Amino acid sequence: MSSVVRPRPGAAVTLSPGAGGRIGGGFWAARQRVNREVTIPLGGRRVRESGAFDNLRLTGEHRGKVFADSDVYKWLEALAWERGRAESDDLAGPYKEAAELVAAAQCPDGYLHTHTQLTGRARYSDLASSHELYCAGHLMQAAVAGSRAVGDRTLLGVATRFADHLVKDLPKDALDGHPEVETGLVELYRETGTRSYLDLAARMITGRGHERLPLKGHHGPGIRQDRVPLREADAVEGHAVRAMYLAAGAADVAAETADQALMEALERQWLDMVATRTYLTGGLGSVWYGEQFGGPHELAPETAYCETCAAVGSVQWAWRMLLATGAARYADLMERTLHNAVLPGISLDGDRFFYVNALRVRAGANPDDRRAAARGRQDWYGTACCPPNVMRLLSSLDHYLATHDDQGVQLHLYASGTIRAGEALLEVETDYPWDGRVEITVREAPSRPWTLSVRIPAWADGAGVSLQGGAGLRADPDAVPADGAAVPGAYHRIRRTWRAGDRIILDLGVRPRLTAAVPRLDVARGQVAVERGPLVYCLEQADHPGVIVDDLCVAGADLRDGTAVPGLPAEVVPVTARGRAHVHREEDGGFPYRTAAAPREWEHGGPVDLTFVPYYAWANRQVGPMTVWVPMH
Incomplete structure (x- = not known):
């Protein structure tokens, strides 16, 4: 969500996001219109069908994941920002219904987490996995959005009572296994002026990194950012979404408390992340197991996890670093991530989603996992964190201009x-980014x-x-x-x-260009990617009948703007290039390895016309092979 930072003497903050931006047309207006008219209403139906509304009624058994409440809160946040952009009964009615359900579900002492309330589990007895405070953080962000966007204080009252309860009754060393409440507490402090909320967030930031969260399964403390204190860490690690939410909350705390040591540590971690752990698209997370960061330059395109939520979290962290430093590099990454790591998570029609955003899908790739890009976009997910996350970001995008x-x-x-x-x-x-x-x-x-x-x-x-x-x-x-x-x-x-x-x-000279990776990124050696302005492009099977995308290579650096591509919106500018297709030799029984002393390369076939389309727009026509990185010969 949009952060409001008040500059104060001695603080590191240099900018205030008080500018009232309003997107009125072009690229982002079209995406916001689809979000408002299609995605948010769809999200309301899907969240209701998941049982999350029934959970708030506190009747029967709990349905869905332990963090199902957060899906309601993110959807409510999206509704709030959209109401602020243009009020509508179609938005205000559902918002009122859901907000009143949330208020009615709250315990007299302020506690609210329907999974705990319906199952009878002891409060805060399994914070490593229960997501109690994670849900609280999303509630707080939704409440602040409602207050700022339209002056609706229904959720703000719920959130402040919950925060008051946490200040009073939360165990002193308590940490949630999934960071999020830290940002919510600071935003609530900014909205209400209640200093104890900021103090609690600062305590949680300082308390992390001392291996206090119990371990589960094969993972060590790093998966939950509990291995190294933030002020001492040189790199991000563990679950990518959790890392981004923690860093965003820490940046909020550093800005509000003028904690220069914490801000310097965050800058150090951000620079290392961009240099060694970020995909060309801005996507984050290269390891499926644990949905986490890999090692430096461990950025294989076909096994990229790049969860859409991690991209949203990256935008939130970069925004806060921009406010605190005024450095253009943070806005550069925001722009890259918004266009190439957030937008791919939602279809052009606004009704289907990617959870995982791979940069390459090979012919015959296994589509067994619903999250796999090879399976195509899905209408919803059992773990439905990503769709409402995109909704709330698109609805609040005006604030980031x-x-x-x-x-x-x-x-x-x-x-x-x-x-x-x-x-x-x-x-x-x-007409940016096309022009x-x-x-x-x-x-x-x-x-x-x-x-x-x-x-x-x-x-x-x-x-x-x-x-x-x-x-x-x-x-x-x-x-x-x-x-x-x-x-x-x-x-x-x-x-x-x-x-x-x-x-x-x-x-700004928007024109096609070839991009290469540093040598340490070994999975992209000898390969190039095509970019145009802020957009990353890809080769998609739909545009290359008769050949397999896996076999294509770029034959030269002569890139040109193309004409409209069938099946994509008319305003989309493709990029064309000359290329070749590899011809496979079968005389060795198809074994894919050759003696290095006498290498026998695949033969090049005739020239092929290549059509690159924006990566965010892939998989809107058909599901098939796709690649961002292409060999150059």
């Missing part, structure tokens, strides 16, 4: 719409100088910035020149006394 501080306004993500930041009102027009032109027009501005900062993505070599005056650009002694080249991976800052009609034009 821009921030402001005493110096001015900062634009981080580009979408057509408006930005209201204090006395400034900006209008953004763009790199971004026009930012000042509609209202204070009479004093202020700085407009626009992010130049790290991939945007040769990006240009120009300034046009609405009624004739007048000389300004306080102005910082705007025209000229911009530095990729940084903010281009323009300070002047702005006037209504002034316009900044960005040319």
